[in-house]
Amino acid sequence: MPTLATCHCAAVRLTCEAAPVEVTECTCSICRRYGVLWAYYEPAQVRIEGGATEVYEWDDRSIGFHRCVACGCVTH
Numbered sequence: 378m379p380t381l382a383t384c385h386c387a388a389v390r391l392t393c394e395a396a397p398v399e400v401t402e403c404t405c406s407i408c409r410r411y412g413v414l415w416a417y418y419e420p421a422q423v424r425i426e427g428g429a430t431e432v433y434e435w436d437d438r439s440i441g442f443h444r445c446v447a448c449g450c451v452t453h
Contacts, residue, residue, distance in 0.1 A: 388428030
């Protein structure tokens with residue numbers, strides 16, 4: 378599986394077989410601040426390796442943002 382994404386320090390690596398066909402730019406208040414583009418895969422299609430992440434959730438806990446504990450970069 379080729380590496381698809383890493384955090385800034387490369388401790389957390391996301392790998393999958395294929396690049397995304399399309400990405401989404403969310404305009405909610407937190408995604409605008411993160412400046413991210415989101416790709417969507419089935420969990421079995423992605424492998425998360427390396428360093429530890431912590432999760433930020435708010436309100437109804439319907440979504441969580443995983444970030445590297447070493448550099449703070451959002452990974453998934």
